[in-house]
Every structure is written in C-alpha cells, then in structure tokens.
Amino acid sequence: MDFEKQTVVVIDDEPTTLLMLESAIEALAHVITVSDSAEAFSVVAKTQPALVLLDVSMPGLSGFDVCEQLKSYANTASIPVIFITSHSDSEHETTALALGAIDFISKPIDVTLCRMRVKNHLTIQAQSDMLSTMNGKLEAEKKQLDVTLRSIADGVISTDASGDITFINPVAQRLSGYSEAEALGQPINVVMNLRDATTNSVMLNPAIYALEVRRPVAMAYNATLVSRHNQIFRVEDTASPIIDDQGNLLGAVIVFQDVSEAVEMAVKMTHLTNHDQLTGLPNRVLLHDRVMQAITRSFNAKQSVALMLIDIDNFKYLNDSLGHQVGDFIIASVAKRLSAAMGDNATLARVGGDEFACLLTDNGMGFSADSIAMKCLQKGREPIEIDGKSHQLSLSIGISLYPQDAANAEEMMRHADTAMYRSKSKGKDTFSFFSHDLQHAMHHRVETEICLRNALDNDLLAVYLQPKYKFSCNDVISAEALVRLFDENGNVIGPDAFIPLAEETGLIHLLGKQVLRKSCEFVAKCNTKGVDLKVAVNVAAKQLADPGFATEVKQIIDEAGIFPSSIELEVTESALMHDFEQTRTILNSLASLGVTIALDDFGTGYSSLSYLRQFPLNVLKIDRSFVIDMDKEQQAYDIVTAIVQLALSLDLSIVAEGIETKAHYDSLQELGCHYGQGYYMCKPITLDSFFEKYIVKSAVA
CATH class of the missing domain: 3.30.450.20 (PAS domain)
Incomplete structure (x- = not known):
C-alpha cells in the first residue's frame, strides 16, 4: 500500500516524544508535529490528515479536549484519532473510546509497535478512501445509466x-x-x-x-x-x-x-393528395375537380349547381385564446356536424383553415341550397363542450349558383366567397346568395383599392388630428393621428372601408409608414414654434409582424429630426397576440428607442392581464364603447372604474376616448383619468386647423 500522499498529525507537548514518533512513522507518511494543544484543531482542520496521534496529558487543552473539538465539526469528525497515553486504567480507555478514539499507543513508546499500529490504520484509511472513491464512481455510473434510460x-x-x-x-x-x-x-x-x-x-x-x-x-x-x-x-x-x-x-x-x-403516413400517402388531413374531407384540389365535373353534367342536363362557402365566425379568436389543439377539435367537430346536415348527396370539403365548401347538384334552382344552409346554421349554433365549458359558435355562409351567376368553377368559388363576406357584414350567423348588389359591392371595393393605391403612390393620404385633453388642466399637449382618404370627387372614404382593405392587400405597411412620416413632420413643425407635441399613431397587427418595423420607425423619426418621445404608437390587444414572442421583441426595440407604447381599445379583445406585465406598455386607452355608456349603464361605469384603477396600480397613463358629453368628462375626471379625447372637446381636424388652433396660440401664449 502506498502512503506517500497520506499525512499524519502528531500532537504532544514533549519534544522528545514528538521526535520519536516522527522518526517512527516518517517512512509511512508525511508527518506534521504540533506541540501546543491550543493550535491542534486549526492544524488538523487545515491539513485534513489521514490520521491523528494525540497525547492525552497536555497543559492547557488535554488530549480529550482536542479530540472532542475534532469530533464536533463536520470537516474533522471523520479523521481517526489514536491516543498516546501513559495511563492504562479502564476509565481513561472508556473516555477515549467514548470520544471516538480508534486505538491507543502506550508510553513509554515501543517504536516497532507504534509503527505497526500506524501502518495498519493508514492501510485501513487508504482502503476506506479507495472504497469511497469506487462507490462514488459506481453511483455516478448508475446515475448516468438511469439518465440515459430515461432520456x-x-x-x-x-x-x-x-x-x-x-x-x-x-x-x-x-x-x-x-x-x-x-x-x-x-x-x-x-x-x-x-x-x-x-x-x-x-x-x-x-x-x-x-x-x-x-x-x-x-x-x-x-x-x-x-x-x-x-x-x-x-x-x-x-x-x-x-x-x-x-x-x-x-x-x-x-x-x-x-x-x-409512420404507419399512418404509409396508409395516407395516396389519400393526402386529395383530402384534408384533420377532417378527412376532400380538399380544395378535389373539390375543384368535382365542381368542374358537376358543371359539365349540369350543362348537358340543363340543371343548376350550387356552391356554398362556410366560415366559422370568430374562429381565430378561439384558436388563439384556447390553443391550436382546441382549434383543431372545433374544426373537426364542425366538419362532422356539417356532414350530418348535408347528407350523402353533397360534397363537403375543407378549403382553408376554418373554411368549408359544399357542392350541391340537382338542387332545383337553389331551393335545396336554402334548406341545407339553414340546417348548417342550426348545427353551427349547437354549443361545443371544451374542458367542461360550453362554447357557442356560429357560421357565415355564401352561396353561388351555376349558371345563374357564375360561368366556371373559379368564378363560383369567388362569388361564394363574396357572398360569405356579405353574411359576415350582416352580423354573421346567416347565409347570403351572390347577387348584383354584391357585384356592385365588389366593384366598389375595386374602386376603393384603386383610390387607396393612387393616394399612397402620390402621397395624397390626409392625416387629421384629434386633440387629447389633460384633465388636470384642460390643456392640449398631445393628439391622435387619424388617416383620411378622399375619392376622385373629394368625398371622404371612411377608415372602416379602406383600412381592412389595406390589411387584406398588404398596403397597410405603406399606409402606416406615410401616416407616421406625416405625423413626425408635423411634430417637427410644432417644435419650430417652441411647442412640444406628442402624436399618437395607430399600428396594425401586420406592421408588428414585420421584423424590420422598429428600424423603419427609427429611420422616420431621425429623418424628421424629432425626439422619439414625441411619438406614441397605439397597438390593439389582438395585434399584441398575433405573434406573442416576435411582437414582444419588436415592442422592446421600440421602447428602447424612447417611443411611447399605448394599448388601444383595452377590454374589447383578449383582455389578458399577462401582456400588461410582459409588454413595455406606457399608456392604457379606454375604449369608447365603455365610455359612451358609462353614464347610462352601471356595468359600463364599473368597467371603466376597474380599468382606471388597474392602470393606476400599474403606473400607466390613462386615456379615455369617445367622450361625447359633459357627464362623460366629469365622471372620467373624477375617477382619476389622465387624458381624454372625443367630440365633446373637439372632433378630428386637419393638420393646418390643429396648428392654428392649438400650436400658434400656445406659442403666442
């Protein structure tokens, strides 16, 4: 057994004994001698020897005292102790053993016997250390094996x-x-x-x-x-x-x-080309083929064909709030209900995320389409149980007929889609046939899109400002930018008509950029008069989905030469939840620029308190739907009160919009709201009118 790395501490007040013991065991281990018992504990604690030889009788602290010290501390308690003693009575031996001693060396010291005892105990200690090391390795191997099997x-x-x-x-x-x-x-x-x-x-x-x-x-x-x-x-x-x-x-x-x-994939490979994987229904490819075949047969037989497009109302909200797994469950459930309502004589297909299409043949000029559409609406109204909760759904249906209003399969699908959006605009949970009125609406939509593109290409969008009043002093220190579009005759096209169109066509990015640029340029103009004005600009969900949006905002602000704090970006609850992680990243980038972030229309969307913590919001806007009813309905008043208290507790600025009466104004001021806007104070006005009414007067004052 090799003891070169082992250490033995010898503690004795007699120099002769120390020298004798050191000489006896120096060939077995590295020896450290201690003559002062008061220093013994610190030396042992520091060196952590394999063995301690300890004299019983010493001035100051006795060997028993030192042993008791060593056994009282975790880092020295396991070090074996051999007592050196001239006593041979049982009382001393009992005391030593009780304190944890493992052996005795008697005085006068027999060098040969001493060396053998030390060697034996060092051998035991070395074997114990080796066993401990092996046990540690075995335990590590066992843990590694367990982790491997579990992973x-x-x-x-x-x-x-x-x-x-x-x-x-x-x-x-x-x-x-x-x-x-x-x-x-x-x-x-x-x-x-x-x-x-x-x-x-x-x-x-x-x-x-x-x-x-x-x-x-x-x-x-x-x-x-x-x-x-x-x-x-x-x-x-x-x-x-x-x-x-x-x-x-x-x-x-x-x-x-x-x-x-793998098994399912092998079975479905031939099926997937023409069928939807979630519902098992025909997909758009197979539906198109069957529509073309039906048109050919109906042309020869002089019969009518109907194509119904069916959309689940508010599905995106349910899918985002409850999760995609629940969304898939809803789609599958609706598919089963629609299949039951249509029977075997119709082709039901899933043509989009939450869209279905139904092909009806031999329908007798459309009366069968009416009855089947009604059955579908009734099936759609049946509540769906999800995790013990009942969810009420509804459907919007559009119907196109061949040859009455369409000449081919593509036109039937397009007209059914138009009719379906008519159902949604009528309040949902209904069906509509494609008609000449819808054709006119489609034509108007095309004209609006042309007008919007022309305004964007030629920088003709008009920005109006609605002032925000500070309740504490009734001063105007900020405003909301509202975009306006004019047709070729100078008539105003409402934002409800062209903003959704801009989002559908992707023009919302250019529109938002122009509104932001005009707003920043107006702020710069106000700064030349010595007036610091903050302008709030609305941001659409698709803008926040653009990874380069924050960079674009910074560039526009820098080009205008204004402080980022002069711009407030208003985002809606639905925009925040469009892509949670990316939206948070972009908003954090905007906040780092110094731009203020406002949450618009609070309480009308997801109303989740989590994003109030996880997004860098500065302002909470109370939707006008609550404000306008707060003097007539206690519930609306209570909601406004709760929103104000919530914003105050989160140290957010509060803006109430839609103030139309003095009662609104007084109630909001009393509740502690910071800012307000609405027709009661001022309608949206042109940039020039705002400049003359608020900026010039403020500069003169």
Whole structure:
C-alpha cells in the first residue's frame, strides 16, 4: 500500500516524544508535529490528515479536549484519532473510546509497535478512501445509466424473473398511461395492453416470451398498445432476457417505439393528395375537380349547381385564446356536424383553415341550397363542450349558383366567397346568395383599392388630428393621428372601408409608414414654434409582424429630426397576440428607442392581464364603447372604474376616448383619468386647423 500522499498529525507537548514518533512513522507518511494543544484543531482542520496521534496529558487543552473539538465539526469528525497515553486504567480507555478514539499507543513508546499500529490504520484509511472513491464512481455510473434510460426516445421497461416491472422510463409511461409509481411491481401484461391492430385480440407480451425462451424476441407484426386512457399506438419492439454471468435468469427488458405516424403516413400517402388531413374531407384540389365535373353534367342536363362557402365566425379568436389543439377539435367537430346536415348527396370539403365548401347538384334552382344552409346554421349554433365549458359558435355562409351567376368553377368559388363576406357584414350567423348588389359591392371595393393605391403612390393620404385633453388642466399637449382618404370627387372614404382593405392587400405597411412620416413632420413643425407635441399613431397587427418595423420607425423619426418621445404608437390587444414572442421583441426595440407604447381599445379583445406585465406598455386607452355608456349603464361605469384603477396600480397613463358629453368628462375626471379625447372637446381636424388652433396660440401664449 502506498502512503506517500497520506499525512499524519502528531500532537504532544514533549519534544522528545514528538521526535520519536516522527522518526517512527516518517517512512509511512508525511508527518506534521504540533506541540501546543491550543493550535491542534486549526492544524488538523487545515491539513485534513489521514490520521491523528494525540497525547492525552497536555497543559492547557488535554488530549480529550482536542479530540472532542475534532469530533464536533463536520470537516474533522471523520479523521481517526489514536491516543498516546501513559495511563492504562479502564476509565481513561472508556473516555477515549467514548470520544471516538480508534486505538491507543502506550508510553513509554515501543517504536516497532507504534509503527505497526500506524501502518495498519493508514492501510485501513487508504482502503476506506479507495472504497469511497469506487462507490462514488459506481453511483455516478448508475446515475448516468438511469439518465440515459430515461432520456432515450424509445419506451423501455424491465421486469424481474416473474414478469413484474422493475423499471419504466418516461416514454413508456406516456405510451402506457401509467406513472412510474403505478407501474412498478405490476405485471407487464397489465401495464402494456398489447392487441392485434386488425382483430383487437390480446397479444402475448414479448418480454414474457423472452423469459420463457431465454433469448431475444421481436414483437409480432401489426401490434398496437392500448394505453390506460384508451389511446391506441402502433408499436414495434424487441425484448431480451436479462441473464447474469453465471447463467441466472434475472428478468427481461423490452424496448419499443411508437410507429403510429409512420404507419399512418404509409396508409395516407395516396389519400393526402386529395383530402384534408384533420377532417378527412376532400380538399380544395378535389373539390375543384368535382365542381368542374358537376358543371359539365349540369350543362348537358340543363340543371343548376350550387356552391356554398362556410366560415366559422370568430374562429381565430378561439384558436388563439384556447390553443391550436382546441382549434383543431372545433374544426373537426364542425366538419362532422356539417356532414350530418348535408347528407350523402353533397360534397363537403375543407378549403382553408376554418373554411368549408359544399357542392350541391340537382338542387332545383337553389331551393335545396336554402334548406341545407339553414340546417348548417342550426348545427353551427349547437354549443361545443371544451374542458367542461360550453362554447357557442356560429357560421357565415355564401352561396353561388351555376349558371345563374357564375360561368366556371373559379368564378363560383369567388362569388361564394363574396357572398360569405356579405353574411359576415350582416352580423354573421346567416347565409347570403351572390347577387348584383354584391357585384356592385365588389366593384366598389375595386374602386376603393384603386383610390387607396393612387393616394399612397402620390402621397395624397390626409392625416387629421384629434386633440387629447389633460384633465388636470384642460390643456392640449398631445393628439391622435387619424388617416383620411378622399375619392376622385373629394368625398371622404371612411377608415372602416379602406383600412381592412389595406390589411387584406398588404398596403397597410405603406399606409402606416406615410401616416407616421406625416405625423413626425408635423411634430417637427410644432417644435419650430417652441411647442412640444406628442402624436399618437395607430399600428396594425401586420406592421408588428414585420421584423424590420422598429428600424423603419427609427429611420422616420431621425429623418424628421424629432425626439422619439414625441411619438406614441397605439397597438390593439389582438395585434399584441398575433405573434406573442416576435411582437414582444419588436415592442422592446421600440421602447428602447424612447417611443411611447399605448394599448388601444383595452377590454374589447383578449383582455389578458399577462401582456400588461410582459409588454413595455406606457399608456392604457379606454375604449369608447365603455365610455359612451358609462353614464347610462352601471356595468359600463364599473368597467371603466376597474380599468382606471388597474392602470393606476400599474403606473400607466390613462386615456379615455369617445367622450361625447359633459357627464362623460366629469365622471372620467373624477375617477382619476389622465387624458381624454372625443367630440365633446373637439372632433378630428386637419393638420393646418390643429396648428392654428392649438400650436400658434400656445406659442403666442
């Protein structure tokens, strides 16, 4: 045994004894001598020796006192102590052993005997250290093996020789539906419910068979695992017996994997080309082919064909708020209801995220389309139970007829889409036929789009400002920028008509950029008069979806030569939730520029308090729908009160919009609202009018 790295501390007040002991054991270990018992503890604690030789009788602290010190502290308690003593009575030995001593060396010292005792104890200590090291390595290997088995992507279950489970990893727990605590000790046949995929008959577990034949075996073809919660997984696996070096059968291990997706993919490859994966309904490709065939047949038979386009109302809100998994459940449920309503004589297809289409033939000039549309609306109104909660849905339906209003399949789909949007504009939960009025509306939409593109190309958009009044002093120190579009005759086209169009066509990016630029240039103009004006500009969801939006805002502000704090960007709740992570990143970038961020129309969208913490918001705007009713409805007043209190507690500025009466103004001022805007104070006015009315007068004052 090699003791070169071991250390022995010898504690004795007699120099002769120290010298003798050092000489006796210096060939066995590195020796440190201590003559002052008061220093003994600190030396031992610092050097952490393999062994301490301690004289019992010393001035100051006795050997018993030093030993008691050493055994009282965790970092020295395990160091073995051999007492050096001239006493041989049992009382001293009892005391020493009680304090934790492991041996005695008697005075006068027999050098040979002393060396042998020290050597034996150093050997024991070295073996103990080696055993501790090996145990540590074994424990580390055990942990590594356990982590590996639990991290493997396949399911792993081991059993004892009787087939009872001794280990189950997380994948196996998920597939079987049993937790580790529930599975351990259970027969593997109970936890792994294996059945034939075709006959549903019970299958022998391969682990049991491996125990019987004492060799590796594979699972039978076409096996399924039915989980505790009746989920069905197609699985493949191998099982092997666990046999030790002496040939003893200790148990079995089975490794299996979920191949459900691979099997389904193989089955569906030919199906997916023409069918929707979620609902199993025909997709747009197959529908188009059937519409063309129906048109050909109806032309020859002089009959009518109807195409219904069906959209789930407010689906995006449900999908975003409840999650895509719930959204898929809703779509699948609606698909089943629509299939039941239409019967076997119609082709129902899923043509988009939440859009369905139904092809009806031989419908007798459309009267059958009426009745089926009504059945679909009734089915759509039936509540859907999700996690114990009832959700009310509705549908919007558009109908196009061939040959009455369409000449081909593409035109039928386009006209049905137009009719469906008419249903939505009528309040949803209804159906509409394509008509000449809708054709006129489509023509008007095209004209509006042309007008909008012309205004954007030639910088003809008009920006109006509605002043915001500070309740504490009734001064105007900020305003909201509102965009206006004029047709070729100088008539105003309302934002409700062209803003949604801009979002649909992608023109919202250029529109927003022009409004922001004009607003910044107006702020710069006000600054020349010595007036600091803050202008709030509305931001659409699609603008926030642009990763370069913050850079664009900075460039426009820099070009105008104004402070970023002069600009406030108003975002809606729905815009915030469009892409949570990207939106937060962009808003943080904007906030770092010094731009103020306002949450517009609070309470009308998602109304989740989480984004008040997770987004860098500075301002909360109370929607006019609450303000306008607060003097007539207690509930509206209570909502406004709650919003104000919430904003105040979060140290957010509060802006109330839609103030139309003195009662509104007085109530909001009393509640502690900071700013207000509305027709009661001032309607939106042109930039020139605002400059003359508020800026010039302010500069003169």
